[in-house]
Amino acid sequence: MSIHIHNVSKKYGSFQALEDISVDIQSGELVALLGPSGSGKTSLLRVIAGLESSDVGEILFDGQSMTERHPKERNVGFVFQHYALFRHMTVFDNVAYGLKVRPRKTRPSKQDIKTKVMELLQLVKLENFANRYPTQLSGGQRQRVALARALAVEPKVLLLDEPFGALDAKVRKELRRWLRKLHDEFHITSIFVTHDQEEALDVADRIVVMNNGKIEQIGSPDEVYTNPKSPFVYDFLGNVNLFKGRLANGKLMHGEFALDVPDSHTHTDDNAIGYVRPHDIHIEKTNMPGTVPAKISHIHLLGPIVQIELRREDLDEFLEAELTKEQFFQLQLTIGDQVYIKPKQLKVFIPEDYSI
Amino acid sequence: MEQSIALSKSAALQEPRIIRYLLTFIALAFLAFFIVLPLVSIFVTAFQKGVEVYFAAITHPDALAAIKLTLIVVAIAVPLNAIFGVMAAWALTKFNFKGKNLLLTIVDLPFAVSPVIAGLIFILLFGSQGLFGDWLFAHDIKIVFALPGIVLATIFVTLPFVARELIPLMQTQGTSEEEASISLGASGFKTFWYVTLPNIKWGLFYGLILCNARAIGEFGAVSVVSGHIRGMTNTMPLHIEILYNEYQFSAAFAVASLMSVMAILTLIIKDIIAWKSKSV
Numbered sequence: 211m212s213i214h215i216h217n218v219s220k221k222y223g224s225f226q227a228l229e230d231i232s233v234d235i236q237s238g239e240l241v242a243l244l245g246p247s248g249s250g251k252t253s254l255l256r257v258i259a260g261l262e263s264s265d266v267g268e269i270l271f272d273g274q275s276m277t278e279r280h281p282k283e284r285n286v287g288f289v290f291q292h293y294a295l296f297r298h299m300t301v302f303d304n305v306a307y308g309l310k311v312r313p314r315k316t317r318p319s320k321q322d323i324k325t326k327v328m329e330l331l332q333l334v335k336l337e338n339f340a341n342r343y344p345t346q347l348s349g350g351q352r353q354r355v356a357l358a359r360a361l362a363v364e365p366k367v368l369l370l371d372e373p374f375g376a377l378d379a380k381v382r383k384e385l386r387r388w389l390r391k392l393h394d395e396f397h398i399t400s401i402f403v404t405h406d407q408e409e410a411l412d413v414a415d416r417i418v419v420m421n422n423g424k425i426e427q428i429g430s431p432d433e434v435y436t437n438p439k440s441p442f443v444y445d446f447l448g449n450v451n452l453f454k455g456r457l458a459n460g461k462l463m464h465g466e467f468a469l470d471v472p473d474s475h476t477h478t479d480d481n482a483i484g485y486v487r488p489h490d491i492h493i494e495k496t497n498m499p500g501t502v503p504a505k506i507s508h509i510h511l512l513g514p515i516v517q518i519e520l521r522r523e524d525l526d527e528f529l530e531a532e533l534t535k536e537q538f539f540q541l542q543l544t545i546g547d548q549v550y551i552k553p554k555q556l557k558v559f560i561p562e563d564y565s566i
Numbered sequence: 567m568e569q570s571i572a573l574s575k576s577a578a579l580q581e582p583r584i585i586r587y588l589l590t591f592i593a594l595a596f597l598a599f600f601i602v603l604p605l606v607s608i609f610v611t612a613f614q615k616g617v618e619v620y621f622a623a624i625t626h627p628d629a630l631a632a633i634k635l636t637l638i639v640v641a642i643a644v645p646l647n648a649i650f651g652v653m654a655a656w657a658l659t660k661f662n663f664k665g666k667n668l669l670l671t672i673v674d675l676p677f678a679v680s681p682v683i684a685g686l687i688f689i690l691l692f693g694s695q696g697l698f699g700d701w702l703f704a705h706d707i708k709i710v711f712a713l714p715g716i717v718l719a720t721i722f723v724t725l726p727f728v729a730r731e732l733i734p735l736m737q738t739q740g741t742s743e744e745e746a747s748i749s750l751g752a753s754g755f756k757t758f759w760y761v762t763l764p765n766i767k768w769g770l771f772y773g774l775i776l777c778n779a780r781a782i783g784e785f786g787a788v789s790v791v792s793g794h795i796r797g798m799t800n801t802m803p804l805h806i807e808i809l810y811n812e813y814q815f816s817a818a819f820a821v822a823s824l825m826s827v828m829a830i831l832t833l834i835i836k837d838i839i840a841w842k843s844k845s846v
Contacts, residue, residue, distance in 0.1 A: 298765060
């Protein structure tokens with residue numbers, strides 16, 4: 211089922227939670243709503259589910275307006291942040307709930323409910339836990355029960371609010387890969403909310419980056435990562451070094467750097483900031499044209515990658531670079547070494563207000 | 567290692583033995599003097615003139631009428647309060663609306679108002695000189711000095727018990743389970759019946775027990791509206807007062823002992839519920 215979100219706005223008192231949000235989601239897509247806390251991503255998810263109403267705007271499922279529909283009529287599966295399992299019911303009863311509360315006409319028989327629930331429990335690998343209560347399960351198991359419960363009503367749309375937020379790193383990674391697989395098998399249009407950029411990049415078909423109730427960028431994971439449309443997206447989707455300088459004649463002037471700006475749209479003498487990812491900083495041991503000298507102040511070995519903190523000699527500013535272990539050992543770097551650096555690629559934004 | 571740390575910590579956190587025993591002794595002596603002694607004296611006085619007098623006192627027609635009236639009042643007031651309490655707690659914790667704090671204050675009002683004033687309110691409303699007095703007289707409806715008045719006064723006084731017990735409980739439970747239920751297609755009523763009610767059932771029982779105890783024992787408010795008509799509008803506490811004023815001490819204490827037994831039973835049930843609700 212395709213979802214169209216059309217000019218949705220919502221205010222809580224004087225706080226603008228959502229401002230003129232429009233997104234089109236194709237049938238069968240897995241979309242991540244990514245943003246910091248307070249960016250409106252959960253509010254948007256709740257508006258789609260009907261748990262919250264929007265002040266303005268429309269939500270369409272397959273072209274049909276859902277704006278006035280009660281959440282129970284929207285056929286949406288919602289997985290809550292803290293799972294919201296019914297604490298007085300067993301795992302089996304939790305999963306069966308959506309089928310048991312149907313009006314008599316559409317309610318499956320007891321036997322059918324049982325078959326269906328056991329099928330779902332098998333899918334989430336919890337068939338041996340049917341008689342446990344939620345308090346007797348681990349976080350990852352509860353999460354899977356919540357998912358099975360949402361899937362039991364055969365929703366056309368699956369909405370997940372910070373689905374892996376409360377889990378430890380290893381379980382989180384496992385579960386999100388598993389969710390991706392599940393999504394590919396079931397082809398339910400799914401939207402999940404996250405503040406973890408890695409999670410969004412790893413799992414989603416498309417990412418909607420949100421900030422302050424507005425959409426910053428919509429695109430594929432690769433698009434938003436390599437071609438961010440705004441400084442915020444650049445900053446939020448990974449570490450970044452800022453080169454605050456001036457634009458002149460298609461070059462960004464910053465200390466001794468005169469960096470070519472690829473699609474320079476201005477020739478005026480403008481303030482500008484260059485954004486460079488740590489892994490786009492090139493390190494040489496010999497002085498080459500276009501590089502500036504820097505001193506290594508810290509080295510962090512983080513498994514397969516090596517983070518290097520550098521102090522630029524020309525400006526007395528700190529930079530962060532990332533190398534693979536292989537590159538690191540080839541260069542034979544140690545703390546205090548004099549090296550020469552240049553950015554392999556950078557993106558320039560002209561700040562609207564240079565007071566940052 | 568772990569144990570030795572735990573031991574040294576607990577030793578540091580504990581008072582000397584003498585102080586501990588002294589404090590325990592003071593607490594027990596206080597309880598014995600103010601609670602156990604009076605309770606025992608009720609039973610001693612009740613049986614002072616023999617078992618026959620005791621049974622004569624509690625099987626006297628006026629006493630039986632008082633017991634019956636008390637039970638009727640409880641049977642009406644407690645269920646009504648259960649319904650009101652659940653509705654008020656539901657509205658106050660699961661929804662946001664204007665005037666929420668005002669409603670919260672009004673729910674607490676009966677705790678703040680003296681029971682005598684609570685009784686007087688109903689005299690002023692429904693008494694012969696009262697606001698609706700003429701209309702009620704014209705239609706031959708008796709409220710004050712009759713069962714409806716006693717029930718009204720009892721409901722008023724016991725109003726907060728159930729709601730007060732449920733509001734903090736429902737606040738900590740939040741609304742996410744209800745939202746989950748609705749997103750799974752359940753109606754509002756089914757959500758209440760299958761999700762909310764099971765989650766609050768022990769709190770609800772607890773509130774009802776407290777409400778029940780107060781409804782049985784209420785004196786002040788009921789005294790004002792009842793009119794003290796023997797065998798007609800006397801509840802158990804009022805009956806005890808009359809007997810006492812007529813110097814029938816043994817009879818007064820016999821009925822009082824009956825009420826004490828009820829109170830003790832209530833407390834035991836309350837403890838069982840508290841224990842049950844913890845283990846679930």
